[in-house]
Amino acid sequence: MNLKALNRFLIISFLFLASCSSTPNNTVNSCEIFNEKYFWYKYANQVEQNWGTPIYIQLAIIKAESDFDWLAKPPRQKLFKIIPFKRPSSSFGYSQAVKGTWEQYKNETGNKLAIRARFKDSVDFIGWYTNKTKSILKISLNDPFKQYIAYHEGWGNYKNYKNNKKVIDLANKVKKQSNIYKKQLSNCRSSLNKNKYIIF
Numbered sequence: 001m002n003l004k005a006l007n008r009f010l011i012i013s014f015l016f017l018a019s020c021s022s023t024p025n026n027t028v029n030s031c032e033i034f035n036e037k038y039f040w041y042k043y044a045n046q047v048e049q050n051w052g053t054p055i056y057i058q059l060a061i062i063k064a065e066s067d068f069d070w071l072a073k074p075p076r077q078k079l080f081k082i083i084p085f086k087r088p089s090s091s092f093g094y095s096q097a098v099k100g101t102w103e104q105y106k107n108e109t110g111n112k113l114a115i116r117a118r119f120k121d122s123v124d125f126i127g128w129y130t131n132k133t134k135s136i137l138k139i140s141l142n143d144p145f146k147q148y149i150a151y152h153e154g155w156g157n158y159k160n161y162k163n164n165k166k167v168i169d170l171a172n173k174v175k176k177q178s179n180i181y182k183k184q185l186s187n188c189r190s191s192l193n194k195n196k197y198i199i200f
Helices: 002-022 032-035 038-051 055-066 099-109 117-136 144-153 156-161 165-193
Strands: none
Touching: 002 055, 032 038, 032 055, 032 165, 038 055, 038 117, 055 099, 055 117, 055 165, 099 117, 144 156, 144 165, 156 165
16 A cells, blocks of 8 residues: 555544544433434443443443543643643543453453544443442442542542542432433434434
């Protein structure tokens, strides 16, 4: 492949990824999210079937972590309050997965080409993570509050969450948003399921 053809391929690939990974117009309404991005419903529904994690909890975690910004990163720390410095973690993408846990996910699932900026891979990561939380910490997949605390703090730090008001407040917001998404989905899921002619 010559340089010109390679550049064209890279540009097309980037545009395709961007088109599949852009931010929905309304991130607080699950029906509107999936009406705008129907493939996302197919991916989230597949995760629910494969891992057992409800769609509304997948969405609530993404809402809290990145607000559906596919290129989200933690803000840079600042030296002397003005000089941009390094980021506090390697979190990136919809799920804000850190590099180490993302690599663990890829190794354990065999999804070697997974990309954190791709919605399909991000929700599958969330399904994998919450399923491991169920196994390790015995937390129900239907418990958005405790599942989010384990997601945010990590399995090892989960036991200390009662001393962390910030994470408790975040988890309560996830629980509230999860319930909103759940109620919304109850009104549109049957129509979303009818679009079976759309393939992955």
